[in-house]
Amino acid sequence: MNEDHTTEGEVILKGVAAAPGISTGPAYLYTKQVPQIQAKTITPGETAFEIERLRNAVARSQKELTKILTFAEQKLGSESAKIFEAQVMILGDTILLSTIEKRIADEMKNAESVVVDEISKYRRLMLAAPDEYMHERAHDLDDVMNRIVRNIQDQKLVSRLEGEYVIVSESLTPADTVIFSRNQVLGYATDFGGTTSHAAILSRSLKIPAVVGLRSATRVLRTGDSVAIDGYSGLLIIRPSEDTLQSLERKERRLREFEERLTELIDLAAETKDHRTIELSANIEFPDEVDFARSQGSVGIGLYRTESGLMRQGQYPSEDEQYECYRTVAERIYPHPVIFRTFDVGGDKVMPDAYEEANPFLGWRGIRVLLDRPELFLTQLRAILRASVRKNVRVMFPMVATLQEVLAAKAYMQRAMEELKTLGVPFDASLKMGVMVEVPSAAIMAEQIAAEVDFLSIGTNDLIQYTLAVDRDNDAVAPLYQQFNPAVLRTIKMTIDAGHRRKVWVGMCGEMAGDPVATMLLVGLGLDEFSMIPTTLPEIKKIIRSIRLRDAKRVAEKALTMTTPEEIKSYLSSVLKGCIPEIPLES
Numbered sequence: 001m002n003e004d005h006t007t008e009g010e011v012i013l014k015g016v017a018a019a020p021g022i023s024t025g026p027a028y029l030y031t032k033q034v035p036q037i038q039a040k041t042i043t044p045g046e047t048a049f050e051i052e053r054l055r056n057a058v059a060r061s062q063k064e065l066t067k068i069l070t071f072a073e074q075k076l077g078s079e080s081a082k083i084f085e086a087q088v089m090i091l092g093d094t095i096l097l098s099t100i101e102k103r104i105a106d107e108m109k110n111a112e113s114v115v116v117d118e119i120s121k122y123r124r125l126m127l128a129a130p131d132e133y134m135h136e137r138a139h140d141l142d143d144v145m146n147r148i149v150r151n152i153q154d155q156k157l158v159s160r161l162e163g164e165y166v167i168v169s170e171s172l173t174p175a176d177t178v179i180f181s182r183n184q185v186l187g188y189a190t191d192f193g194g195t196t197s198h199a200a201i202l203s204r205s206l207k208i209p210a211v212v213g214l215r216s217a218t219r220v221l222r223t224g225d226s227v228a229i230d231g232y233s234g235l236l237i238i239r240p241s242e243d244t245l246q247s248l249e250r251k252e253r254r255l256r257e258f259e260e261r262l263t264e265l266i267d268l269a270a271e272t273k274d275h276r277t278i279e280l281s282a283n284i285e286f287p288d289e290v291d292f293a294r295s296q297g298s299v300g301i302g303l304y305r306t307e308s309g310l311m312r313q314g315q316y317p318s319e320d321e322q323y324e325c326y327r328t329v330a331e332r333i334y335p336h337p338v339i340f341r342t343f344d345v346g347g348d349k350v351m352p353d354a355y356e357e358a359n360p361f362l363g364w365r366g367i368r369v370l371l372d373r374p375e376l377f378l379t380q381l382r383a384i385l386r387a388s389v390r391k392n393v394r395v396m397f398p399m400v401a402t403l404q405e406v407l408a409a410k411a412y413m414q415r416a417m418e419e420l421k422t423l424g425v426p427f428d429a430s431l432k433m434g435v436m437v438e439v440p441s442a443a444i445m446a447e448q449i450a451a452e453v454d455f456l457s458i459g460t461n462d463l464i465q466y467t468l469a470v471d472r473d474n475d476a477v478a479p480l481y482q483q484f485n486p487a488v489l490r491t492i493k494m495t496i497d498a499g500h501r502r503k504v505w506v507g508m509c510g511e512m513a514g515d516p517v518a519t520m521l522l523v524g525l526g527l528d529e530f531s532m533i534p535t536t537l538p539e540i541k542k543i544i545r546s547i548r549l550r551d552a553k554r555v556a557e558k559a560l561t562m563t564t565p566e567e568i569k570s571y572l573s574s575v576l577k578g579c580i581p582e583i584p585l586e587s
Contacts, residue, residue, distance in 0.1 A: 009239050009241070010237060010238065010239055010240060010241055010244060011220060011221075011237070011238040011239065012235060012236075012237050012238075013214045013215075013216065013217055013220070013235065013236045013237075013238070014214075014234060014235060015189070015190075015211045015212055015213040015214035015215070015217075015234045015235070015236065016194060016211065016212050016213040016234045017211060017230075017231055017232055017233060017234035018188075018193070018194075018197075018200035018203060018204070018210040018211060018212045018231065018234075019188070019200060019203035019204040019206075019207075019208060019209055019210035019231050020204075020209065020231045020232050020255075020259070020535075020584075021187070021207065021208065021209030021229075021231045021232075021252075022209060022228070022229065022230050022231065022232065022248050022249075022251065022252040022255075023166065023186040023187045023209050023228070023229055024186070024226070024227070024228040024229075024240065024245060024248070025164050025165060025166055025186045025226075025227070026163075026164075026165055026166070026223075026224050026225065026226060026227070027165065027166050027168050027189075027221050027222070027223060027224065027225045027226075027227045027238075028161060028165035028166070028167055028168065028223050029168050029169070029218060029221065029222060029223045030167050030168065030169040030172075030176075030180075031169070031170075031218075032169065032170075032176070033155070034146065035112070035146055035149040035150050035153060035155065037112055037113055037116050037149065038110075038113070039109060039110065039113035040109065040110040040113065041108055041109065042104075042108050042109065042110055043108070044108070047104060047105050047108070050104050050110055050111045051101050051104055051105070051111070053111045053152050054097075054100060054101065054104065054111040054115070054148075054152065056151075057111070057148050057149075057151035057152040058091055058097065058148060058151075060151045061091055061144070061147045061148050061151050062088060062091045062092070064147065064151075065084055065087050065088050065091065065147070065175070066088060068084055068175050068178055068179065069081055069084040069085060069088065071178060071179075071182075072084055072178050072202075075178070075181065075206070076178075076202070076205045076206065078288075082286060082288045083140075083174050083201075083202070084174065084175070084178075086140075087140065087143065087144050087174075087175075090141070090144050091144065091148075096118070096119075099118060100114050100115055100118050103117075103118065111152050112148075112149045112152045112153065115145060115148050115149055115152070116145060116149060119141060119144070119145040120145070122138075122141060123138045123141050123142060123145070126138035126141065139171060139173065139193070139197065140173070140174065142173070143173040143174065143175060147175075161180075161183045163184065164183075164184040164185075164186050165183070165184075165185065165186060166185075166186045166187040166188070166189060166227050166229050166236075167180055167185055167187070167188050167189070168189045168190075168217050168218060168221060168227070168236075169188075169189075169190055169191075169218065170190065170191045170192060170218050171190050171191065171192045171193055171199075172188060172190055172193070172199040173199060174199055174202055176199070177199045177202045177203060177206070178202060178206075181206050181208065185208055186208075186209075186229070187208060187209040187210060187211075187229035187231065188203055188208060188209070188210040188211075188229075189210070189211050189212075189214055189217050189227075189229055189236045190210075190211075190212045190213075190214065190217070191213075191214050191215050191216065191217050191218055192212070192213065192215075193212035193213060194212060194213065197212065199212075200212055204535055209229050209230070209231030210229075210231055211229055211230070211231055211234050211235065211236050213234075214236055217236055220238065221238050225238055225239065226238070226239055226240065227239075227240070228240040228244065228245065228248055230248060230251075232251070232255060232584040233584065251584075254582055255582070255584050257582075258582045258583070258584070261542075262538035262539060262541075262542055263538070265297065265538055265541050265542055265545065266295070266296065266297040266538065267297070268297075268541070268545065270297075270299075270530075270540070270541045270544045270545065271544065271545060272523065272544055272545070272547055272548055272549045272552070273545070273546070273547065273548045274548045274549050274550060276523070276549040278523065278527070278528070278529070278530060278544050279299055279300065279302075279507070279528060279529040279530070280297065280298060280299060280529075280530055280531075280532075280537055280540060280541055280544075281298055281299065281300040281301055281302030281303075281337075281339075281507070281509075281529060281530070281531040281532075282296070282298040282300075282301055282302065282303075282531060282532065282533070282534045282537065283301075283302060283303040283305070283509055283531050283532060283533055284301055284303070284304055284305070284534070285304070285305040285307075285308040286308055287325060287328040287329050287332065289534070290329055290332040290333050291332065292534055293333075293534040293537075294332075294333070294336075295534075296534040296535065296537040296538060297537050297538055297541055298336070298534060298537055299336050300333060300336040300337040300338065300339075300531075301329065301333055301336075301337070301338040301339060301531075302339055302457065302507055302509050302529060302530075302531020302532075303339060303341055303457070303509040303531050304326075304329060304338055304339060304340045304341065305341060305344070306322070306326075306340055306341060306342065306343055306380070307343060307344060307345060316376060316379075318379075319379045319380075319382055319383045320383075322379070322380060322383035322384075323382075323383040323386045323387055326340060326383055326384055326386075326387035326393070327386070327387040329387075330387050330388070330390060330392055330393050331390070333392065334390050334392050335390075335392060336392065337392045337393070337394055338392060338393055338394065339394040339395070339396055339434065339457070339531075340384050340393065340394070340395050340396075341395075341396050341397075341398055341436065342367075342370060342377070342380055342381070342384075342395065342396070342397055342398065343369070343370060343376070343380060344365070344366050344398040344399060345365065345366075345369055365399055366397075366398040366399025366400070367397050367398060367399050367400050367401075367405050367409060368399065368405075370397075370409070370412075371405065371408050371409070371412075374412065377409075377412050378412060378415065378416050378419070381395070381412060381413055381416035382416045382419065382420060384431075385416055385417060385420055385425075385427040385428070385431065386420065386425060386426075386427060388427050388428035388431050389426050389427060389428065390428075391428045391430075391431075393428060393431060394431065394432040394433070394434060394454070394455070395413075395431065395432075395433055395434070396433070396434035396435060396436055396455070396457055397409045397433075397434075397435050397436065398436045398438070398459070399436065399438060399439060399462070400435045400436065400437075400439065400442050400449070401439045401441045401442055402441065402442075402445070403445055403448050403449055403452070406435055406449055406452050406453065407452065409433075410433065410452065413431075413433060417429065432454035432455065433453050433454055434453050434454055434455035434456060434457055435449055435453050435456055435457070436456075436457050436458075436459045436509070437449075437456050437457065437458045437459065437463065437495050438458070438459035438460075438461070438462035438463045438466070438510075439462070439463070439466055440463070440466055440467050440491065443463070443491045443494055443495045444494075446494065446495045446498035446499060447498035447499075447501055447502055450498055450499045450501075450502035450504045451502050453504065454504055455499075455504050455505050455506070455507065456495060456498075456499045456504060456505075456506045456507070457506075457507045457508065457509050457529075457531070458492060458495055458496075458506065458507070458508040458509070458510065458527075459508075459509055459510050460483060460488075460492075460508060460510025460511060460512040460513070461510045461511055462510075463488070463491065463492075463510065464481060464482070464483055464485070464488050464510075464512075465481065467485075467487055467488055467491055468480060468481065468482070468485060468487065468488070482565040483511075483512045483515070483518065483565075484518075484565040484568040484569045484572070485565045486560070486562065486563060486564075486565070486568070489521070489525075489559065489560060489568070490560065492508075492522075492525060493525050493556075493560065496525050496526045496527060497526070500526060505528040505529060506526070506527060506528055506529075507527065507528060507529030507530070507531060508522065508527055508529070508530055508531065509531040509532075511532075513530040513531055513532045513540075514530070514532030514533055514536035514540065516536075516539055516540065516543055516576060516583060517569060517572050517573050517576060518572065519540055519543045519544065519576075520543065520547055520551075520552045520555050520556075520572065520575060520576060520579075521552075521555060521556050521559055521572055523544060523547065523549065523552040523556075524549075524551075524552035524553045524554070524555050524556025524557070524559075525556045539583070542580065542583075543576065543579070543580065543583070546579050546580050547579055555572070555575055558571070559571060559572060
């Protein structure tokens with residue numbers, strides 16, 4: 001929730017912390033010129049010219065992105081630069097480009113209007129999704145689309161500045177983030193975006209403080225305004241007072257020392273003082289993120305989003321393509337486990353053959369799609385099984401709402417095993433299967449579901465949304481999206497208890513797993529595994545190693561007696577500060 005406070009000329013905007021660090025200096029308001037598209041009818045004689053305009057623009061876009069890729073590799077290393085390889089691949093997608101060329105010829109329309117219309121089909125599906133992950137991928141696709149259009153129209157972008165600035169914009173693309181870093185950038189602040197955006201990921205790699213989701217930053221400041229950015233608490237302070245600046249300086253010094261001490265924990269176990277060991281894993285979407293996750297102390301991949309393989313336009317990845325991806329991840333994380341979530345797709349998410357739905361939040365998605373598309377499901381299951389020969393692969397099914405869906409998914413897994421066995425293809429016959437608990441009906445039936453699987457993984461992002469009937473991306477009701485709502489906590493406890501009664505472990509892969517304020521509560525509730533974005537792993541490990549299980553249980557019991565989210569969060573924050581005074585928490 002965005003909040004504005006004014007104190008003696010200060011304006012404090014509250015957003016989401018995306019990259020740690022604190023810096024102060026003048027703001028630079030970056031307003032990207034969005035290409036203006038005017039659909040025009042062309043004559044048959046102009047068709048060849050329009051197609052040539054398209055091809056020249058694509059070639060120029062490829063050249064630009066290749067230069068950015070090279071610069072990113074030099075500055076960030078090849079792993080982080082892979083983001084731009086994906087964009088170059090989109091520009092080289094022959095199916096997409098041939099479709100656009102055919103439409104230009106068949107519909108007799110100008111190149112830029114067809115480019116926007118064709119790419120926007122996929123963009124709309126991504127933006128209709130209820131999760132932040134797909135929204136961010138839509139913005140990445142936007143960047144490619146706008147780059148092609150600008151080059152068709154022969155427009156230029158200016159991104160080199162003189163002097164040091166905090167860049168403030170409605171949003172930043174990965175290319176913006178990297179190109180601006182050639183200058184003396186003090187920080188990034190955007191109205192939109194989330195911690196999973198590629199721009200946020202690159203900011204962390206560049207070690208440039210960033211705050212996203214500020215909502216109104218571009219409306220309330222001007223270029224040259226004095227600002228302070230706090231990438232720990234998610235604050236942008238306009239016209240900070242001297243007292244504020246001194247306070248931020250003290251905070252930065254204290255937190256820098258705290259972060260330096262966290263590096264000492266990387267190779268240590270996430271174990272409480274009274275010897276309760278918690279499994280800390282990472283959420284990732286690309287094979288090249290595995291090494292970074294391990295460098296942050298991850299002992300496994302708790303969520304591998306296989307949807308990244310659907311970013312190629314016009315077709316599903318083949319079984320062999322999926323296998324190569326999954327095999328790479330399994331080998332890189334070995335001997336630790338990796339959990340592959342089967343495609344979480346549907347009418348509300350990117351699919352090569354998806355359709356728009358009136359209510360995608362409650363529509364054709366997740367396991368429902370896979371059960372309705374047996375060949376798609378079996379192809380993915382065979383690919384996962386083929387990658388399981390080292391016995392560190394697990395699989396979990398998303399958006400499960402009923403026990404019948406679990407039984408049907410298991411039947412398809414058995415069928416995939418039999419098909420591979422017939423072909424003489426090796427696989428792990430004892431591969432562990434699990435279910436994401438992100439629908440209230442699954443939580444209510446958790447004990448019956450747990451009896452059929454090897455583990456449960458709580459997806460809090462959707463579970464909170466569905467439990468509270470709140471669309472967190474709708475500004476009118478976003479304040480009601482509260483992870484510390486008593487109903488949410490009781491649902492989490494019910495799920496953990498149900499899993500343990502059936503002797504299966506219970507993890508969590510939603511954003512709540514990476515929230516320091518929630519850590520002691522979740523340990524006390526009995527959570528066995530936490531999976532989160534890699535950068536938060538050391539901090540969560542520090543908390544776990546600083547507490548006792550018996551104390552965490554008492555904290556959880558008390559929190560469950562409270563009746564408001566505000567009371568619960570305040571209590572948990574005060575307990576955490578008592579254990580680790582130097583830990584950075586939101587103001």
